[in-house]
Amino acid sequence: MDIKKGIYIAVFVLFLCPCLGSAGDIVHRDNNAPTRPGCENNFVLVKVATWVDGVEDIEYVGVGARFGRTLESQEKHANHTGLVLADPPDCCSTPKNKLTGKAILVYRGKCSFTTKANIAERAGATAILIINNRTELFKMVCEANEPDVDIGIPALMLPQDAGATLENFIKNSSSVSVQLYSPRRPLVDVAEVFLWLMAVGTILLASYWSAWTAREAAIEQDKLLKDGSEEFLNMEGVGSSGIMDINTTSAILFVVIASCFLVMLYKLMSFWFIEILVVLFCIGGVEVCQFL
Numbered sequence: 001m002d003i004k005k006g007i008y009i010a011v012f013v014l015f016l017c018p019c020l021g022s023a024g025d026i027v028h029r030d031n032n033a034p035t036r037p038g039c040e041n042n043f044v045l046v047k048v049a050t051w052v053d054g055v056e057d058i059e060y061v062g063v064g065a066r067f068g069r070t071l072e073s074q075e076k077h078a079n080h081t082g083l084v085l086a087d088p089p090d091c092c093s094t095p096k097n098k099l100t101g102k103a104i105l106v107y108r109g110k111c112s113f114t115t116k117a118n119i120a121e122r123a124g125a126t127a128i129l130i131i132n133n134r135t136e137l138f139k140m141v142c143e144a145n146e147p148d149v150d151i152g153i154p155a156l157m158l159p160q161d162a163g164a165t166l167e168n169f170i171k172n173s174s175s176v177s178v179q180l181y182s183p184r185r186p187l188v189d190v191a192e193v194f195l196w197l198m199a200v201g202t203i204l205l206a207s208y209w210s211a212w213t214a215r216e217a218a219i220e221q222d223k224l225l226k227d228g229s230e231e232f233l234n235m236e237g238v239g240s241s242g243i244m245d246i247n248t249t250s251a252i253l254f255v256v257i258a259s260c261f262l263v264m265l266y267k268l269m270s271f272w273f274i275e276i277l278v279v280l281f282c283i284g285g286v287e288v289c290q291f292l
Contacts, residue, residue: 038149039067039142046156049179060162065140068155071182078181091116100124113140117151131163
């Protein structure tokens, strides 16, 4: 494959990266999960900032439900509300405790997710946080025959360990409050630009340093030739250092391919892509070892 064709392929991959980037984005689109009016939200990652007795604590991550009101995307606009544990904990019947103006923490099971959310909304809760019965997150959808899915409060699921920690805080502290928001990934992230500039800058500085040292070596060689140094004549046949000639096209191709890998690494952040990188590095290591 010639260099020009390689550049075309690299540019095409770079153009395709934003389309593939949704695989590792904070919005998870799922075409398999059923949708209908009132139950058509995207599955978004939700940040749950917590305060225990007025002191800021750990920030947890949950996943938003297919139903319910969508959350604010900016932390400064998100409401700061108290958090209480449902009584009964499954929230499959009207809670006995007062929930007006508070977020409610409930356990998964015994009734559907939308039933829990409807009961919590009727009791005056501002949001419902459902604790999963496993350590991983679960996408909450609407059942096929559920009539009331027009839910006006946000609903999200937390992993089992996060829910257990919050429950422990509620039981052993005087007050626990949360702030829920779902940040949106910007089209162009400053971190992406910084990483690209850092990588390209490193290549340019390394190229400049290589050119400068090569120029110095050439000047020194000319001096030795002019002086007719006996030492230089004796070293002439000993051997030469490995010098690789890199032209402008090769340098541009390297920058484009490296940029593609940086964008894919930042956008995808998936396990299979890490495996591909490991394989490529192993191949590169084997090729280098053959020249040693």
